[in-house]
Amino acid sequence: MQEFDVAIVGAGAAGLFCASVAGQLGLRVVLIDHSARVAEKIRISGGGRSNFTNTQVSAANYLGQNPRFAKSALARYTPRDFVELVRKHGIGFHEKHKGQLFCDQSAQQLIDMLQAECAAGGVAHWQPCALDSVRFSASSPCGKSASSYEIDSERGTLRCAALVVATGGLSIPKIGASDWGYRIARQFDLPVVPTRPALVPLTFDAAAWAPFAELSGLSLPVEIATGGKKDTMRFQEDLLFTHRGLSGPAVLQISSYWQPGTPIRLNLSPSNVVAEQLLQAKAEGNRRKTDRKFNRMRPSMARVFGLETRSVKAG
Numbered sequence: 001m002q003e004f005d006v007a008i009v010g011a012g013a014a015g016l017f018c019a020s021v022a023g024q025l026g027l028r029v030v031l032i033d034h035s036a037r038v039a040e041k042i043r044i045s046g047g048g049r050s051n052f053t054n055t056q057v058s059a060a061n062y063l064g065q066n067p068r069f070a071k072s073a074l075a076r077y078t079p080r081d082f083v084e085l086v087r088k089h090g091i092g093f094h095e096k097h098k099g100q101l102f103c104d105q106s107a108q109q110l111i112d113m114l115q116a117e118c119a120a121g122g123v124a125h126w127q128p129c130a131l132d133s134v135r136f137s138a139s140s141p142c143g144k145s146a147s148s149y150e151i152d153s154e155r156g157t158l159r160c161a162a163l164v165v166a167t168g169g170l171s172i173p174k175i176g177a178s179d180w181g182y183r184i185a186r187q188f189d190l191p192v193v194p195t196r197p198a199l200v201p202l203t204f205d206a207a208a209w210a211p212f213a214e215l216s217g218l219s220l221p222v223e224i225a226t227g228g229k230k231d232t233m234r235f236q237e238d239l240l241f242t243h244r245g246l247s248g249p250a251v252l253q254i255s256s257y258w259q260p261g262t263p264i265r266l267n268l269s270p271s272n273v274v275a276e277q278l279l280q281a282k283a284e285g286n287r288r289k290t291d292r293k294f295n296r297m298r299p300s301m302a303r304v305f306g307l308e309t310r311s312v313k314a315g
């Protein structure tokens with residue numbers, strides 16, 4: 001039976017990084033993944049160029065049951081540290097919007113970088129390799145550890161002192177996502193927070209969305225909000241109409257806070273105070289002026305409203 005200090009399951013962003021650090025610290029590491037291709041989620045991230053970090057990031061940008069986790073993680077490893085690693089590998093990058101850093105060429109360069117870092121740490125990489133059961137023994141020593149895990153895999157059974165589960169979230173099973181990590185958590189009686197989608201677009205029932213499908217591709221800056229008076233979350237970001245619903249940074253951000261059955265409020269013109277301008281024009285009692293004012297509004301807004309009322313008339 002093969003022995004390792006650490007077995008890491010999942011060769012995505014987290015697993016590759018963890019393996020490279022553990023390997024370079026001198027541990028005997030095996031990294032195992034059941035997918036045919038390495039780190040598919042990195043490859044598709046950021047539209048293929050990966051928004052790999054953000055210069056303005058802080059613990060406040062992370063959602064979770066334990067806010068102190070992000071604080072201590074970011075104190076030990078900052079976005080600047082990752083940028084230095086990217087520079088060390090000669091990967092070109094640029095800043096896009098609000099501190100977001102993207103590769104100039106391709107997210108594949110980050111995958112190559114992480115694999116090179118693993119190789120530098122002498123990491124054994126078993127991929128593709130399906131896993132079966134995991135057993136813990138308090139009395140079987142492994143290396144300096146008095147206890148060990150035994151894992152049955154397609155490449156035989158291995159023993160390790162520590163097991164890292166880095167199998168990611170449940171989204172996109174066709175590129176490797178599975179509930180393996182959740183099953184292991186249940187097996188070892190670890191409490192699991194109920195899962196729900198986050199950082200996702202909103203899709204609508206096809207019939208309900210049909211009148212808006214024509215707007216697909218339209219993007220405009222908006223203010224988006226959800227929640228009640230005491231817990232409102234609000235973002236000023238771009239909204240994108242798609243053929244299935246709404247997307248863009250505004251919707252991805254708010255999706256992490258939205259609770260099913262509650263409203264999402266959109267202000268399609270956060271910089272012009274549209275309602276005030278229209279009410280003022282209406283108060284002046286000049287219908288033609290009101291119509292003109294509305295029709296002069298941002299063209300994209302006029303397109304949004306134009307679907308429902310071809311010629312805009314003040315009421």
Ligand SMILES: Cc1cc2nc3c(=O)[nH]c(=O)nc-3n(C[C@H](O)[C@H](O)[C@H](O)COP(=O)(O)OP(=O)(O)OC[C@H]3O[C@@H](n4cnc5c(N)ncnc54)[C@H](O)[C@@H]3O)c2cc1C
Pocket residue numbers: 009010011012013014015032033034035038039040041042044045046047050051052053129130131166167168169172175176177178179180
């Ligand atoms: C379309 C899209 C765009 C994104 N863009 C960005 C972006 O620009 N910037 C950003 O920071 N984030 C982005 N993300 C999010 C980011 O990709 C993920 O947060 C990140 O890749 C998660 O890394 P991970 O290692 O935790 O999990 P994953 O990358 O999901 O890795 C988990 C690995 O575990 C393996 N695995 C699962 N089950 C098993 C099993 N039973 N046995 C063995 N192996 C198993 C999988 O094959 C996979 O390789 C994007 C996500 C998507 C879907």
